[in-house]
Amino acid sequence: MVRPQFSQLDEAGRLRHFLTTEGLCRETLTDILDTAESFAAVGKRAVKKVPLLRGKTVVNLFFEPSTRTLTTFELAAKRLSADVMNINLRRSATVKGESLLDTLRTLEAMHCDMFVVRHASSGAAHFIARNVAPHISVMNGGDGRHAHPSQALIDVFTLRRHKPDFSKLRVAIVGDIAHSRVARSQINTLLTLGVREVRIVAPRTLLPPVPEALGAKVCLSLEEGLRDVDAVMMLRIQHERIQGPLLPSIHEYFQCYGLTEKKLAVARPDAIVMHPGPLNRGVEIDSEVADGPRSVILQQVSHGIAIRMAVMSMILGRRNGVEEPG
Amino acid sequence: MATVIRGGRLVDPANGVDEITDLYIDKGRIAALGTAPDNGQPDAEIDAGGLVVCPGLIDLNARLREPGEEHKATIASESRAAASAGITTLCVPPDTEPVVDTQAVVELIHRRADDAGMARVEVLGALTAGLEGERLAEMAALQQAGCVGVSNGLRPVANTEVMRRAMEYASTFGLGVFLHAQDTWLAKDRYMHGGSVSGRLGIGGIPETAETVAVARDLLLLEQTGARGHFSHLSSARAVTMIAEARARGLAVSAGVSAHQLHLTEDDVAGFDSQCHACPPLRTAHDLKGLRAGVQSGVIQAICSAHQPHEKDAKLDPFALTEPGISALETLLPLALALHHEEGMGLSELLAALTIKPATIIGVERGSFGVGAVADICIFDPDARWVLEEDAMLSQGRNTPFLGQPLRGRVMHTLLGGRTVYPWVD
Numbered sequence: 001m002v003r004p005q006f007s008q009l010d011e012a013g014r015l016r017h018f019l020t021t022e023g024l025c026r027e028t029l030t031d032i033l034d035t036a037e038s039f040a041a042v043g044k045r046a047v048k049k050v051p052l053l054r055g056k057t058v059v060n061l062f063f064e065p066s067t068r069t070l071t072t073f074e075l076a077a078k079r080l081s082a083d084v085m086n087i088n089l090r091r092s093a094t095v096k097g098e099s100l101l102d103t104l105r106t107l108e109a110m111h112c113d114m115f116v117v118r119h120a121s122s123g124a125a126h127f128i129a130r131n132v133a134p135h136i137s138v139m140n141g142g143d144g145r146h147a148h149p150s151q152a153l154i155d156v157f158t159l160r161r162h163k164p165d166f167s168k169l170r171v172a173i174v175g176d177i178a179h180s181r182v183a184r185s186q187i188n189t190l191l192t193l194g195v196r197e198v199r200i201v202a203p204r205t206l207l208p209p210v211p212e213a214l215g216a217k218v219c220l221s222l223e224e225g226l227r228d229v230d231a232v233m234m235l236r237i238q239h240e241r242i243q244g245p246l247l248p249s250i251h252e253y254f255q256c257y258g259l260t261e262k263k264l265a266v267a268r269p270d271a272i273v274m275h276p277g278p279l280n281r282g283v284e285i286d287s288e289v290a291d292g293p294r295s296v297i298l299q300q301v302s303h304g305i306a307i308r309m310a311v312m313s314m315i316l317g318r319r320n321g322v323e324e325p326g
Numbered sequence: 327m328a329t330v331i332r333g334g335r336l337v338d339p340a341n342g343v344d345e346i347t348d349l350y351i352d353k354g355r356i357a358a359l360g361t362a363p364d365n366g367q368p369d370a371e372i373d374a375g376g377l378v379v380c381p382g383l384i385d386l387n388a389r390l391r392e393p394g395e396e397h398k399a400t401i402a403s404e405s406r407a408a409a410s411a412g413i414t415t416l417c418v419p420p421d422t423e424p425v426v427d428t429q430a431v432v433e434l435i436h437r438r439a440d441d442a443g444m445a446r447v448e449v450l451g452a453l454t455a456g457l458e459g460e461r462l463a464e465m466a467a468l469q470q471a472g473c474v475g476v477s478n479g480l481r482p483v484a485n486t487e488v489m490r491r492a493m494e495y496a497s498t499f500g501l502g503v504f505l506h507a508q509d510t511w512l513a514k515d516r517y518m519h520g521g522s523v524s525g526r527l528g529i530g531g532i533p534e535t536a537e538t539v540a541v542a543r544d545l546l547l548l549e550q551t552g553a554r555g556h557f558s559h560l561s562s563a564r565a566v567t568m569i570a571e572a573r574a575r576g577l578a579v580s581a582g583v584s585a586h587q588l589h590l591t592e593d594d595v596a597g598f599d600s601q602c603h604a605c606p607p608l609r610t611a612h613d614l615k616g617l618r619a620g621v622q623s624g625v626i627q628a629i630c631s632a633h634q635p636h637e638k639d640a641k642l643d644p645f646a647l648t649e650p651g652i653s654a655l656e657t658l659l660p661l662a663l664a665l666h667h668e669e670g671m672g673l674s675e676l677l678a679a680l681t682i683k684p685a686t687i688i689g690v691e692r693g694s695f696g697v698g699a700v701a702d703i704c705i706f707d708p709d710a711r712w713v714l715e716e717d718a719m720l721s722q723g724r725n726t727p728f729l730g731q732p733l734r735g736r737v738m739h740t741l742l743g744g745r746t747v748y749p750w751v752d
Contacts, residue, residue: 005597022526101642121644122528123598131642144646145528181528208525209533 006130017129017138018311020147021188029192033157035310036303042079043305052313053082057112060086061128062141063119068277068301069141069151073116076308082316085112100124101131108133113316115139122146122181137315139308145179151276152185154307156193158300159231162272166195172225172267173216174201174257175235175284178208182276183235187216201225202257205246222257227266234259234275237284250283260286264294272296328352329744330362334374334705338381339678340694349379351701354744358697374705377738380677381693382414382702384684385658386504386582387558387630389651390416390447391722393434394423399635399722401435405444407655407720409747412704412737413631416445417688419504419558420452421479427452427463432471444747446702448688450477450504453492459483462495469499474688475556477504480605482540484510490547497553502687504556505544507565508606512536517646519561519607523592529645532607534562541565545572548579556687557581559632561606563616570625580687581625583617584632585661586652586728590614594727600641601727605634605650622671627683631658635723653723656714661728663708663735673708705739712736 008017015028042048058077062070070086077084089103107115114137117125122144129138142148163169171190177183177200190198198216200207201224211218219225226232241247259273273285273295281287290297331349336359338344343359350357350368357363385408391399408416418435420426426435432449439447451468453476455461465476476496482505483489496503513536518524520531541557545568548555560566560583569581586604591611594602602608620626634651641648662680665671685693692702711734716724740748 099639099642100644101639119644121646123646124644126598127644143528143644145530147528178525179528184526184528209520209531210522210525213522213525 006126008129015311015315018149018315019125019129019138019140021149021152021185021192022147024192026192026194029153029189032153032307032310032314033160035314036153036157036306039306039309040303042309043302049079049081051081052317053077053080056082056114056316057110058082058084058114058116058312059107059112060084060116060141061089061107061118062087063089063117063124064142066118069118072304073141073308076305076312079305080309080313082312100128104128104132108136112136114312116141118142120144139311139315142181145181147185148181149185150308150311151182152189153311154300154303155186155233155274155276156189157303157307158274158296159272161299162296163230166193169195169230170197170199170228171195171231171233172199172201172219172229173233173235174222174225174259176206176237176241177202177211177235178206179238179241180235184214186233187214191215199225199229203247206241222263223266226263229267230271232259232264232267232271232273234273234285236276236278237280254283258282258284258286259289261288261292264289274300277301328357328368329370329372330368331372331374331379331703331705334377334379336379336695337674337677338695339674340381340682341696343695344674349695349703351741351744355701356695356697356699359695372705372739374739377705377707378673379703379705381681381695382704382740382742383412383659383680384415384417384693385413385631385633385655386417386556386628386684386687387584388416388418388633388655389421389635390418391635392422392438393431397637398640401438401447402442403720403722404633404635404655405439405442405447409444409740409742410720410737411656412659412706412740413655414445414702414704414740414742415448415685415690415692417448417450417474419450419477419479421457421481425452425457425479426450426468426473427455427457429467429471432468432473436472445742448474448690450475452476453478453496453503454483454488457481459485459488462492465496465501466499469501473501474690475502475504477558478506480506482506482508482510486543486547489544490551493547493551493553493555497551502554502556503548504558507537507540507544507557507560509536509539512539517603517607517650518595519592519609521592521610523596527596527598534564534609537562537606538564538568541568545569545577545579549577554578555580559584559587559606559630560617560620560626561587561609561613563613566616566620566625570620570623573625580627581620582628582630583621583626584654585629585658586632586654588614588618588621588664589661590727595645598645599727600643600645600648601652601725603641603645603648603650604652618665618669621665621676621679622669627679628687629658629662629679630684631655633721635721636725637723641725651725652727653719653721653725655721656719657726657728657733659706659737660733660735666708667734701741701744703741704737706735706737708735710734710736
């Protein structure tokens with residue numbers, strides 16, 4: 001059966017919402033990275049603001065707790081001179097039995113321009129984008145296990161600063177691929193941008209049922225996965241994985257898949273190490289690596305604001321007829 | 327009152343009839359085929375020229391939501407939708423609220439169906455008390471109240487010992503056991519087929535083994551206990567093979583498939599379309615092929631609607647938070663007819679899976695045009711093309727991915743015990 005699919009792009013192929021990296025073309029992704037590059041300097045200025053989104057209202061709709069992501073979205077919107085409202089819905093109306101749609105309708109009535117959505121259910125950002133009033137754009141701040149597109153772009157932005165020629169790169173993504181929204185978005189982005197090889201490294205219990213369908217090379221051993229790679233993207237292991245039948249213990253996971261200096265020896269000598277945070281030291285990554293010379297983890301954090309500024313300005317600035325800075 | 331249905335293509339799989347001829351009805355029963363019976367002229371006539379005339383469709387798996395969930399649907403609303411779709415017998419699972427584990431609920435459903443007067447409603451009683459999978463339901467009492475079989479609805483019995491004993495007990499009274507084959511643990515907190523699409527969307531996937539492990543267990547228990555089993559709605563090609571093997575070694579087992587499983591796959595979920603959130607889940611193109619082949623080979627005896635009507639809000643949420651199920655009465659015949667139109671399956675063999683075969687599974691004397699049989703009749707145009715429109719739907723639940731989709735094959739006239747129940751004359 002063929003039915004029309006919902007699109008995050010407008011008729012001209014530009015971003016109307018930002019829901020997933022899947023299906024975005026190389027030009028759009030590069031455009032976001034280039035725009036972020038121009039914003040990266042803003043944070044270093046004495047006056048950390050540009051007036052691009054003056055008069056616009058961005059609402060952070062967080063149905064899941066988060067401090068780091070919420071903060072960077074908030075700062076990004078403020079540096080673009082937008083008005084920002086943070087709504088923690090975990091504690092408010094939806095818990096009282098109000099439906100998600102009712103909550104949306106209420107917020108729509110406040111004449112906002114963008115919802116940044118974080119929700120525990122895969123497809124939540126799509127659902128909201130599909131049902132929201134036409135003047136509102138939706139930016140996905142992480143939906144269930146599905147996608148976390150801005151985080152993936154932060155990681156790729158950081159990677160590009162260190163290794164600009166993607167056609168030569170081998171990148172390993174290590175950890176809980178099955179439950180990671182970040183991993184899915186990273187894989188799409190890296191493949192579209194022409195990275196030579198993307199590997200996913202995990203025990204079978206932390207891989208999706210048909211891992212090959214993600215388009216990456218599947219490696220069951222860390223040694224195989226790290227051999228000759230230019231970059232390693234580590235994923236966080238949630239403690240609940242240990243409680244279920246997926247992993248026997250933290251100890252054994254660290255023995256087999258935890259990143260240590262010793263295991264990293266098979267990677268290329270100039271390989272960099274990334275982690276979207278928050279880190280579980282001694283679970284997926286050894287402190288020696290996390291704080292070591294190859295780690296670019298803190299740079300990732302600092303790039304979070306620029307990437308989110310880029311996407312917000314591309315969606316709202318263009319809709320306003322304002323061009324992003326060149 | 328006597329009626330003649332004139333000039334239609336009479337397809338009666340039970341009696342091997344497939345010819346253009348007249349059908350005479352008298353006192354609510356089939357009076358004669360071909361030539362008029364002796365006792366005078368009919369006083370009403372239905373012109374069926376160019377149409378197919380077959381026994382009224384028998385749907386072994388339709389939820390009408392009453393009692394308990396009347397905000398989703400009622401027996402009156404759904405039996406009216408059934409009449410418009412040529413369905414004259416609906417068999418309802420026991421997962422109502424309260425569940426069908428007492429005679430009172432059976433009587434209530436029958437009374438509501440009689441009041442509506444649009445379709446016959448047969449009831450499956452509970453296999454376990456409260457469908458909780460722990461203690462046996464009072465199956466003998468349920469049988470006395472008119473239940474045509476027993477089932478645990480969409481709540482599989484996880485405890486194997488309970489399942490074994492329930493089968494033994496049901497077989498004591500000759501009650502067939504209607505099964506939703508799904509392993510409790512493999513399906514827990516999962517929402518679609520576990521495969522490449524679920525992996526991409528990040529939605530917890532129900533593996534094929536959730537069905538095949540349950541089918542394997544239940545087949546072995548049926549064999550041990552000698553109970554008669556019917557798998558209500560299969561979703562995987564592998565399960566079809568397993569049922570074929572079991573039948574080959576002489577097991578009293580039958581199987582059904584929902585008409586939409588013959589059309590939809592996991593790919594239809596790719597845009598997080600909650601209308602394609604189904605139970606059992608939509609599987610792969612390979613499974614769809616296997617299920618179609620299963621109907622054609624006769625391993626699958628019954629095509630059902632698996633009708634699960636919902637209120638609009640039940641589907642307005644992110645995918646995993648929506649309720650599974652499709653409102654499917656009104657698409658049953660056109661979707662089933664695809665096997666005739668697209669796969670070249672004989673019309674008579676196909677209609678057998680909608681009439682005489684399901685009648686046999688629940689042990690009712692229907693689904694046949696034998697002289698003296700009850701005159702439940704479906705008259706349809708096998709080639710009429712139409713589009714399912716939301717506003718035109720009669721079911722209270724409009725939750726179907728087929729809205730706006732072109733369909734082929736349309737019911738023109740339905741008779742229940744010789745009385746026209748569709749179209750309505752107001």
